[in-house]
Amino acid sequence: MAEQHWDRVVDVVVVGSGSGAIAAAITAAKGGAEVEVIEKAEQFGGTSAWSGGMPWMPMNSKMASVGVEDSRADALTYIRGLDCDRAPDQELVETFVDNAATALDYLEANSALNLVVAKSYSDYFADRPGGKPRGRSLEPVPLDANAVLGDFADKVRDTPHIPRLTQDEMAAEGARRNLPISHGDVPTDIMALLAEREANNIRTIGPAFMSGLIRGALDAGVALTNNTAADQLVVENGEVVGVIALNEGREVRIGARRGVVLGCGGFEWNSEKVRTYLGVPDTIALSPPTNVGDGLQMGLEVGADVANMTNAVAFPSVYDEKSELEGAPFASLTAPRNDPGVIIVNRQGERFVNEGVNYMDVAKVHRAYDPKTASYPNQGPAWMVFDQDVRDRNVVMDMFPGQPTPEWALEAPTIGELAVKMGVDPAVLEQQVERWNSHVDAGEDPDFNRGTIWWEGFQIEGPSPAKNMRHLKNGPFYAVKLYNGILGTVGGLRINSNAQVRASRGGLVNGLYAVGNTAAGIFGQTYPGGGGTLGPNLTFGYLAGKHLSAQPAREVGAAAVAQG
Template sequence: MTAQAHTQSSYDVIVVGSGAGAMTSALFAADQGLSVLIVEKSDRYGGTSAISGGGIWIPNNHYFKALGGNDSPELSMQYLKAATGEHADEGRLRAYVEHAPQMIKTLTQNSHVRYAVADKYPDYYPHLPGALPGGRTLDPELFDTSLLAEELPNLRKPSPSTLLMGRIAWTARDAHTAMARSFGWQWLIFKLMARYKLDFKWRRKSKYDRRAALGSSLVASLRRSLMDRNVPLWLNSDFQDVLVEQGRVSGIKVLTGGKVLELTARRGVIFGSGGFEQNQTLREKFLPQPTHTRWSATPPGNNTGAALEAGLNLGAATALMNWAWWAPTIAVPGEEKPRGVFAERAFPGAIVVNSLGQRFVNEAAPYLEFVDAMYQDNRKSAGRSVPAWVIFDGHFRFHYAMGPLMPAQVVPDTRLRKEWLNTVYWKADSLQALAAQIDVDAAGLESTVHKVNQYAHTGVDLDFARGGNVFDRYYGDSNIKPNPCLAPLRKGPYYAMRLDAGDIGTKGGLLTNQHAQVVREDGQPIPGLYAIGNCSASVMGTSYPGAGGTLGPAMTFGYIAALHLAASAAPSGRTFAPVTAASL
C-alpha cells in the first residue's frame, strides 16, 4: 500500500517501522479505537522480524501452563534479575514479566497469530536460579500466505537458511528434530518435502512454500490481522524526523513519493524501526572494533539509526550503545546479507579457533556470548579472533550442515557452487594444508584438534565444558555418546569456514521507562514519544535470557505502549477509558 494512495495526514498514532513489535503495537492501538498509520522505509514490510526465527520468550505463558508447566512471575523475575544483573532496570523487567503473558494471550485470541510452546527449548543460562529447561520460548505455527492476497508480494522474503532446502517452510520444533537427529527425523523430512511437492497449484505460482514459518509466519499473520482492521501500511516511506509542538512530539516528517510529508499523530509516535547496525559511522562510533555493516545478518540499507538520531536531538537518554544482539555470520557470494550461525556450532565434530589455531570459547554457547568472546579474545590476542574459523572433517561434512553447506549426504561437494570454494569454504587433505590456506598456525591447530579428540573420547571438555549443560545439548546429536556436542576430527578431507563478528541487530538505543516512553537523562518522559524493539535500549541489559529475547520484549512493550496511549489524554482533552490487565 503506497502513501500516494492516501490523502489522510492525521492519525491518533503513527508507528515507524513494520517489524513484529511495530505491527503488534499498531494492532493493539487499533483495537483500542485509535486510528493508526504504519510507515516503512523499505519496499517490503516485516523488517528483521521477517527473516528471524520468530520465536518469542514469554515467561509464565498460558501455553506452558496448559501442558502442566511450572513457571511463575516470581521465578521469572528471579531468573531475569540473575541474568541481567546491574545492567537492567527492575521496573522495566517487572513490566515485561507482568504484561508479556497478557500480550500473547490477547494477541492469539484476537488475531491470526498462532504459537506453540517449545517445551524442550531451554533458557540460555541454565545454571542461573529461576532458569527452566523449556517452556518459555514460543514457536510460530505455519501460516497460509495465500491469505495475504495482494499484500503477499510486499512481504520480506525469509532467509534461505530458515527454509528446508532453501524453499520449504518448517517450524523451529521441526528443525530441532532434524538437526538433533532425533527419532523419526528422516520421516519428518520426507513428510515436509512431500507436502511441498504435492501442492501443485501453489507451485505453479511460486517455487517457495505456500506456508510461512518462523519470523515470516509471525509477520504475515500480523499483517493479515492489520488488513482485517484496515490499518494502512505505507511502504517506501522513509522517516526523516519528528514534529514537536509545545514540547510534545506531535507527528513525523516522512519522505515518500519524492516528497516530504508532515503527518500528525494526535496521541503519539511509536518508534519500532530497528537499530543502527546498518550505519557504518554509528557502528564505528559505538561498537567494539573491528566492525562492519557487511557482517550483519539484517537487511542492508535498513536499520540505519534514524529513530535514534531523532531521539538524541530531543535530548533522549541512551544505554547499551556498545552492545548488539551478536551472532557469528558467514558471508555467501550473491546473497544480500550473510547468514547467522546459530545451531550448527553445537553439532559434534566442529570446533572454532582463532588464527593461532586455539579455541577460545564453548562453541555451543549462546550466540551473543559467542561473539562477545570473539571480541574479548581479539583484544587479548592482538587481533587474532575476528574473524574466527570453524574447522570440521569429512565425517562432519557428510552428516551435518554448516551455514549454507547442507550435509554432503544430501548435497555433496561436487554439487556445491564452484565460486564457494576458497570464498565460503576451504578444503584440504590435511590439517596442516588447511591451516596454510586460511593463515592459521598449523601447529596450534593440530595441537587443538588432538586435545579435542581426547575430550570427545571422555565426553568432558576440560577447557570450556562444551556439552555440559542442557542448552548446549539442545542442538547436539542425540545419537553421539557420551557427549552429544563432541566428536573427534579424524577423517579427511578437512574443511574451514570464516566466521565474522556479526549480529542480528544492535542492542543499545533510546532509553525508555516501564510504559515504553522515551526518557531524558533525568528520567522524565518525552511527551508523545515511545520506542520499542532494537531502537530502544534492551530491557534484557547485556544478556540474552532465551530464544525470542528480542521479539518477546519488542511485542510486549508494543502492547504496553498501545495501552498507555489509549489511556492517555489527547491534546484536545478527549480521553479513552483506561485499559488495565483486569479488563482484558
C-alpha cells in the same frame, strides 16, 4: 500550537513495521485510535519477518499444555540471576514479566497470530534457578498466507534465512541427520513438505508470525504505507507532534494527535554507529539493510536518553563475499559451529571458546582482551575447522553434503595443509586438533568444558561430553570463516513502563514512544531464551498501544489538503 503544515493527520504514527511496531499499532487502533504505520522498505515485517518467529514469554497461558508451571518469582529469579546486575532499568524487567502473558493473549485475540510452545526449546540457561525446561519460547503454527492475507500476502516479507519449517520440525530434521537433537516428530519427507508449503504459500516461523500480526493490523483499520521513511520528528512546545517522512524523494508531513511510536529496528547496518556504540570493527548484519538506526538518530535529535548501547543479539555466521540481497552483503546463519565434531579457532589457530555455547555468548568471547599482548586475540572472523564426517552430515550456508566445495570454504587433505591455506601456523593448528582428539578420548574438555554447559544440550535434555564431542580425524579437512553476525542491536532509546521515551535531561520526551530494537533492550547483556527479542517487542508494543489509546487527542493542526 503554531500552525503546522501537514499532509495528513492521524492519532498515532508508527514508524516501522516489525513486531514491536505492529503490536503497538494493533493495540492503539483497537483502543480507538486512528493509526498509520509508515515503512521505509517495499515490504512490511522487517527483521521480525526474517526471524525464527519465536517470542520468549514467561508465565504464558500455553505453558500448561506442556505441563510446565511458571511464576513471577521464577521468571524474575531467572532473569536477574543472568543479568549480573547489568539490566539498565530493573523495573522494565518486572513490567515485562507482569505483562507478557496478557500482551500475548490480547494480540492473539486481535490478530491471526497463533502460537504454540516450541517443544524443542528450553530456556537457554534452564539449569539455573527459575529456568524452565520448555514453555517460555513459543512459535507460530504454519500459516496459509494466501488465505490469511489475500492480495496483501506479497506485501509481507518472507525470510531468506530459514526454510518453511517450524522450529520443532527443524530440530527433528537435525535429529534425523544424527545431530544431538531429539525432540519432535521427524517429518517423513522434509523435501516434499517444503515443496508443498512453497507451492501453497504456507509460512512458518518469522513470516507466519508477522503475517498473522499484520492481518490484525489490517482488521483493526491501521493504514499501512510502504516506501516511506521517517526522517525527522516534529517537536512543538516540547512535544513530539508528528514526523516528516520521505516517500520516493518527496517530503510527507504526518501529524500525530496522540503520539509517535518509533519501531524502526536497530542500527546494525550503520557501520559508523556500530563502531561508535558497539565498539567492535568486525560485525556483519543479518537483518534487512533498511535498519540503519533512523529511530535512534531521530530520538537523539529530540533529547532522548539511551541505554545498553554496547550490546547486540549476535549469531556466529558464514558469509560468501559474492552473496548479496537487496543491494547489501548477505550472510547466513547456516553454520554447524556447535556440531560435536567442529572446533572453532581464532586467527592464531587456537581454540578460544566452548563451541557449543549459545550464539550471544560466542560474541562476548570475541571481545575478550588479552592484557599480555595488548590485543583482542579472538576478534573475528574466526574459523570453524571440521572433517569429512561433519561435512557429510551438515549444510554449511549453501554447501550441501556431496556437493563440490565452493570457493568460500577451504579444503585440504591434512590439517597442516589446511592451516597453510588459512594463514595460520601449521604446528599450532595440528597441536590444537590433536589436543581436541585427546579430549574426546578422555571424555573431558579441560580447556573449555565442552559438553557441560546447558545450551550445548538444550534440545537434548542437557549436555554431556559423550553427546557433544566427536573426533576430528577423517580427512579431507575443512575450514570456513565464522563471522560476528548481528541479528539486531540491543542498545536504543531508554523507555519507561509505557514505552514512553525518557529524556536525557530527565523526564520524558512527550509524545514519543519507542519499541523493538529502537528501544534499549531490557535484559542488559544477557539473553534468557529463544525469543528474547520478540517477547519484549510484543509486550512493550502492546503497552505503548494501550497507553497511546488512553491519551487525549492533542490539537496539532489539520491537514493542509483534503485527505482522500
